[in-house]
Each structure stands twice: as C-alpha cells, then as structure tokens.
Amino acid sequence: MQFTQDLSFLHLISNASVLVQVVMGLLLLVSMTSWLYIFQKLLVLRREKRLTAEFEQAFWGAANLNEFYKLVSAIPDAERGALQRIFVAGGLEFSKLKKHALGNDALMEGTRRAMRAAYQREMDRLENHLAFLASVGSVSPYVGLFGTVWGIMNAFRGLANVGQATLAHVAPGIAEALVATAMGLFAAIPAVLAYNRYSHDLNRLATHFESFGEEFSNVLQRQP
Amino acid sequence: MTAAAYREPYRAQAGVLALLVHAAFFTFLYFGVSWQTFQVESMSVELWDGLPVPAATGAEAAPPPPPQPIAPQPVEAAPVPAEVKPDIVLPDKQKPASRPPPKVASKPVEPTRKPSLLERYGIGSSDGGAASGNGRGAGQVQAEVARERAGRLSATQKIIAEYVARIRAKIKGNVIVPPDVPVNALVRFSVTVLPDGTVMSARLTQSSTFPAYDVAVERAILKSQPLPLPQDPDLFNNFRELRLCFSPFREDLCR
Numbered sequence: 178m179q180f181t182q183d184l185s186f187l188h189l190i191s192n193a194s195v196l197v198q199v200v201m202g203l204l205l206l207v208s209m210t211s212w213l214y215i216f217q218k219l220l221v222l223r224r225e226k227r228l229t230a231e232f233e234q235a236f237w238g239a240a241n242l243n244e245f246y247k248l249v250s251a252i253p254d255a256e257r258g259a260l261q262r263i264f265v266a267g268g269l270e271f272s273k274l275k276k277h278a279l280g281n282d283a284l285m286e287g288t289r290r291a292m293r294a295a296y297q298r299e300m301d302r303l304e305n306h307l308a309f310l311a312s313v314g315s316v317s318p319y320v321g322l323f324g325t326v327w328g329i330m331n332a333f334r335g336l337a338n339v340g341q342a343t344l345a346h347v348a349p350g351i352a353e354a355l356v357a358t359a360m361g362l363f364a365a366i367p368a369v370l371a372y373n374r375y376s377h378d379l380n381r382l383a384t385h386f387e388s389f390g391e392e393f394s395n396v397l398q399r400q401p
Numbered sequence: 402m403t404a405a406a407y408r409e410p411y412r413a414q415a416g417v418l419a420l421l422v423h424a425a426f427f428t429f430l431y432f433g434v435s436w437q438t439f440q441v442e443s444m445s446v447e448l449w450d451g452l453p454v455p456a457a458t459g460a461e462a463a464p465p466p467p468p469q470p471i472a473p474q475p476v477e478a479a480p481v482p483a484e485v486k487p488d489i490v491l492p493d494k495q496k497p498a499s500r501p502p503p504k505v506a507s508k509p510v511e512p513t514r515k516p517s518l519l520e521r522y523g524i525g526s527s528d529g530g531a532a533s534g535n536g537r538g539a540g541q542v543q544a545e546v547a548r549e550r551a552g553r554l555s556a557t558q559k560i561i562a563e564y565v566a567r568i569r570a571k572i573k574g575n576v577i578v579p580p581d582v583p584v585n586a587l588v589r590f591s592v593t594v595l596p597d598g599t600v601m602s603a604r605l606t607q608s609s610t611f612p613a614y615d616v617a618v619e620r621a622i623l624k625s626q627p628l629p630l631p632q633d634p635d636l637f638n639n640f641r642e643l644r645l646c647f648s649p650f651r652e653d654l655c656r
Binding site for chain 2: 306
C-alpha cells in the first residue's frame with residue numbers, strides 16, 4: 178500500500194471543500210483588485226509628485242504671473258496636475274471677480290474659496306480607492322481565516338469517520354484549509370503597506386497644495 | 402468637469418501589472434511549493450518465502466552454527482545409523498549443483514546455515530522417498546521420518562523457549578519498577594516484532610490494574626529494541642506475534 182500524497186498547489190485548491198474554494202475565489206478577486214489599485218495609485222501619485230515639483234519650480238521662476246497663467250490654462254485638462262488645476266481655478270476666479278470691481282477683501286475671499294474647492298476635489302480624487310485598500314488590509318485575513326476554520330472543521334469531521342486516526346488523515350485537509358489563510362495574507366500585506374505608504378504621500382501632497390494656495394493668494398493680493 | 406467624468410489614468414497599465422504580480426506569485430507557488438509525503442513502508446514481509454527448499458542442501462554441509470542447532474544432530478543420527486547414510490550421500494552429490502541458487506536468491510539465509518526444523522524435515526521426507534525407491538520399506542521410512550520430526554520439533558521448541566526467555570530477560574532488565582507496585586501485579590503484552598527485532602507495536606492485553614507498571618513495561622519493551630531473535634529466519638514466524646507476561650516480583654505467576 179505504497180501511496181504518495183501529492184500536495185502540489187493545484188491539488189490543494191482542487192481538493193478543498195466548496196466553501197473554502199469560494200473563499201479562495203473571493204480572495205483572489207479582492208487581491209487582484211487591490212493590486213490593481215496599488216499599481217494605479219503608485220503611478221498616479223508618482224505623476225502627481227513629479228508635476229507638483231515641476232509646477233512649483235516653474236511658478237516661482239516665472240517672471241510674469243499673467244503670462245504664466247495663460248501658459249498653464251492652455252494645457253489640456255487631462256494633462257494638468259492637481260496643483261495646476263488649483264492654480265487655474267484660483268486664477269480664473271480672481272480674474273472674474275476683478276471685473277466686478279469688488280473690494281479687495283471680498284476679491285481675496287472669493288479666490289481663496291475657489292482654490293479651496295478645487296483643492297478638496299483634487300484630494301478626493303487622489304484619495305479615491307484608498308479606503309478599499311484599507312478594508313482589504315484589515316478584512317481579508319479574517320476572510321481567509323474563515324475559510325481555514327471551515328476547512329479544518331471539515332478535516333476533523335472526516336477524521337471522526339476513520340477508525341484509526343493518524344496525522345495522515347487530517348494533514349492534507351489542514352494544508353488545503355491553510356491555503357485560504359495564505360491567500361488572505363497575500364492580499365492583505367501589500368494592501369496595508371500600500372495604504373500606509375500612499376496616505377503618507379497624500380498627506381505630503383496635501384501640505385504642498387495648502388501652502389501653495391496660501392502663497393498664491395498672497396501673490397494675488399500684492400497684484401496691482 | 403465633474404467627478405463622474407473623471408477617469409483615473411493608468412488603469413490599463415495597473416491592470417497588466419496586477420496580473421503580472423499574480424501570475425508570478427502563482428508560478429512561484431506552482432513550481433516552488435510541492436510538498437510530497439512519501440509514506441515510508443515499514444513492513445517488508447515474506448522476503449524468504451520460498452527459501453527453505455534451496456537452502457536445504459547447503460544446510461547439511463556447513464555446521465558452524467550456534468550451540469542450539471547442534472543439539473538435534475545426534476538425536477537424528479541415533480535412531481537410524483545405517484539408513485541415513487544414503488540420505489546424506491544424495492544431498493552431497495547435489496550440493497555443487499544446488500548450492501549457487503541460495504547464494505543468489507537469498508542473502509539473509511546464506512549466513513544462517515543452521516539446520517532448521519523445516520528444512521531438515523523437507524529433506525528427510527524427499528530423500529526418504531528417493532531411498533524407498535532404492536528398496537527400503539515405506540513403513541520403515543515413515544516411522545523414521547516421524548521420529549525425526551519429533552526430535553526436531555522438541556529441538557526447535559527449545560530454541561524458541563530459549564529466545565523467548567532471552568527477550569523477556571532483556572525487557573525485564575529495562576523495566577523500572579515503580580514504587581508501591583502490588584506484589585502480585587501481572588501484565589500481559591502482545592508484541593508485534595519485525596524480522597530485524599524492532600518492535601512494531603506493543604499492545605496491552607491484560608493490565609496489572611496499576612497503570613504505572615503497565616507503562617513501565619511498555620517503555621521497557623520499546624527500549625529493548627532490537628529484541629534478540631534466532632538467526633534462523635524460518636523460526637521467525639514463532640516470534641512475529643509474541644505474548645509476553647511480566648510480573649515485578651513473582652515470576653511464577655506467569656506460568
């Protein structure tokens with residue numbers, strides 16, 4: 178009765194019970210989505226940081242603010258960075274209000290409100306999907322654990338039907354079940370890392386945007 | 402430009418990268434992880450199934466065995482001094498022809514040239530048949546064979562008894578008798594033994610009602626591996642399933 182147990186990976190998955198397979202499928206889906214967002218955010222944030230740095234350099238190096246504004250507003254919207262949009266929103270509002278010949282305070286107030294609104298919108302866009310990464314990071318280990326517990330329960334129930342119980346009877350079942358935990362962790366660990374990394378990056382970007390907004394309003398106030 | 406109209410850039414690239422990550426991960430799992438458990442087969446049974454017959458002729462020629470097998474020799478020689486001669490001559494003639502097979506076929510038997518009961522008995526009967534063709538009375542041969550058989554039987558029984566005693570002595574030496582064991586404590590074990598003397602299982606068949614002593618004896622049985630077994634593989638069948646009885650103070654209870 179020479180028998181070998183081939184515990185290859187596919188074997189483990191195909192032998193698992195239906196519920197464990199469903200859990201594994203769910204986790205695979207979640208993992209795919211979270212990796213999609215991880216890469217997407219990585220690319221988006223990298224681009225945003227590059228554009229912000231470039232724009233700040235160009236803004237402080239610009240000799241004429243009007244010229245610079247025209248230059249930036251000529252860029253198509255899809256190619257603008259968040260900070261450029263904030264700048265354009267502020268500049269547009271300023272030029273509009275100026276035509277109404279309001280008082281200086283009201284003028285500055287309106288411009289700042291417009292920039293604030295643009296800033297909120299940009300932050301909302303950049304933060305998009307970050308909550309998903311956070312939930313994947315916290316929930317998917319539990320989902321995997323649920324699959325594992327279920328699989329182990331089944332393994333032990335099978336053990337009860339065997340007269341002479343040996344480790345060989347339970348071990349494959351437990352190994353199958355543990356694959357669910359492994360998948361949950363595989364989904365969770367990168368999600369948590371990415372979430373922490375990206376929220377840190379976003380905080381820094383937000384600080385940049387806010388301080389730029391204040392500085393830009395100062396510049397506008399000095400405008401004749 | 403509303404939030405709905407806004408589409409996150411890099412979606413396709415991110416999707417491809419995510420797929421790549423998963424593909425890499427699963428490739429790693431598929432090729433890197435394949436646990437294989439080989440059930441080690443501990444039972445190597447009946448290696449010497451057909452051996453007694455070829456070994457029989459060689460057995461006559463080589464008499465360098467431990468003391469026990471020598472004992473039967475005079476017994477068998479005594480009752481039939483004259484007629485035995487052709488019996489011995491015949492196998493001697495066959496010897497050169499039939500000797501190689503045991504060497505090739507059965508290594509374990511080769512070193513143990515002792516005349517075992519079964520082997521001898523096999524020869525006795527077949528040679529007896531040949532001899533009867535030479536003009537001996539069949540009844541005489543039968544009686545002779547029966548007597549021989551009786552002699553051999555008692556001889557092997559002696560060997561078996563001796564080895565059982567050795568096994569018991571070895572185990573007894575390893576028993577650490579726990580304190581406060583009742584004087585008339587008695588345990589019986591059924592011990593399954595492998596040909597090399599390893600204990601495959603020791604099953605308690607009668608408890609001494611003093612669990613500490615039961616456990617001590619079981620531990621001693623396991624500690625006594627390999628158990629002393631006779632070199633003759635044919636005798637092993639008698640040791641396959643040993644029923645052993647132990648008593649810490651009163652050996653006479655076991656009889």
